[in-house]
Structure formats: structure tokens, C-alpha cells
Amino acid sequence: MNILISEQDIQKRVRDIAADIHRDHPEGVHLIAVLKGAFVFLSDLARAMPGHCSIDFMAVSSYGKGSISSGQVQLLKDLDTGIEGRDVVIIEDIVDTGLTLTYLQDILRARSPRSLRTACLLSKPSRRLVDVTVDYVGFSIEDRFVVGYGLDYAEQHRNLPFIAALDNPK
Ligand code: IMP
Numbered sequence: 001m002n003i004l005i006s007e008q009d010i011q012k013r014v015r016d017i018a019a020d021i022h023r024d025h026p027e028g029v030h031l032i033a034v035l036k037g038a039f040v041f042l043s044d045l046a047r048a049m050p051g052h053c054s055i056d057f058m059a060v061s062s063y064g065k066g067s068i069s070s071g072q073v074q075l076l077k078d079l080d081t082g083i084e085g086r087d088v089v090i091i092e093d094i095v096d097t098g099l100t101l102t103y104l105q106d107i108l109r110a111r112s113p114r115s116l117r118t119a120c121l122l123s124k125p126s127r128r129l130v131d132v133t134v135d136y137v138g139f140s141i142e143d144r145f146v147v148g149y150g151l152d153y154a155e156q157h158r159n160l161p162f163i164a165a166l167d168n169p170k
Helices: 007-024 039-048 099-109
Strands: 002-005 029-035 053-061 074-077 087-095 115-123 136-140 145-147 163-166
Touching: 007 039, 007 115, 007 136, 029 039, 029 099, 039 053, 039 087, 039 115, 053 099, 087 099, 099 115
Parallel strands: 029 053, 029 087, 087 115, 115 136
Antiparallel strands: 002 163, 053 074, 145 163
């Protein structure tokens, strides 16, 4: 396991993203975190956010137990509250092929928020299968399978405070 992004670098970038989100939503923002991977990012981001913010969660499954995208997105948990007329930011751990995020943006846009933006801690641009807009990107990385800071391999490693590359995930 190689450390790709240190805890210190992540924390600095998360503070910058929180400031950017606040700048774009001075009246407050509704953060929707995508479980499970975004729980750590959300937690640090929300605490770094000045101003008003409310939080809700969605859970989707796109990968099963391995590291290959099935391309099929399943909604496992829906929001607790409606988002009509609200300023919403989706909080995602990583955008890889873009299929999961496209699915989420489509179903949330259909619920008529006043604005809908997306923050992803990580992006792997070379893996994209669909063109998807990400308004706030923490780090763009090359095509390697990564774990830590909420991201897992078969439910392991989410607790690492840094991002590491797993070179041979099965
Ligand atoms: P996409 O639909 O291919 O963009 O994949 C998005 C989801 O796949 C993310 O929310 C993650 O849960 C998972 N994922 C993609 N790449 C990685 C990775 O390198 N490590 C861990 N999970 C990943």
C-alpha cells in the first residue's frame, strides 16, 4: 500500500473546498453525502464550513465487493427530506467512470432543487465513460485503485486518515 495523498494535504484541500462552497452559497447549503464512501469527507467538510449547512444522506451501491464497476447503480437509501427549492451540494468520495454521479445528479435534479452542485474529493479523469460535471474536485489522480479516508476495498481501509493506492486489488 503506497500513500498517495497525506492526511495533511487532504485536510488543507478540504478546508479550501469548504471555503469555495461557502463562497458560492452564502445563504447556506444542503449537503447530501453519498454513503458509505463520503462519510469521512462530509464530516471534515461540514466542520470546516462557515455559515449554515444542513445534511442528509443517500446510499447507493455500484461496485459490489470488488474493484470493477458493474455500471449498474442501485439506490439503497433515499433522502429523509425533500430538496425542492433548496441549494444542494452532492458530496461524493470519488468520480471514476462517472456513472454513479450521473445517476445521482439525474434523480436529484428531477426533484427541483434551486441549485445542484457536486463536490468530489477525488477524480480519475482517464476512467470517465460519461461526461459529468463536478464543481469542486479535491484531487485528480491517475488510474489506480485507492483506499482510505472513507474509501474501501471489500469494506476494509475506510478508517485510514490518508489516501493510499492498492496495487493489486482482486
Ligand atoms: P463510478 O460510478 O465508476 O464513477 O464509481 C463511483 C464509485 O465507485 C465511488 O463512489 C466509489 O464508491 C467507487 N470507486 C471508484 N473508484 C474507486 C477506488 O479507486 N477505490 C474505492 N472505491 C472506488
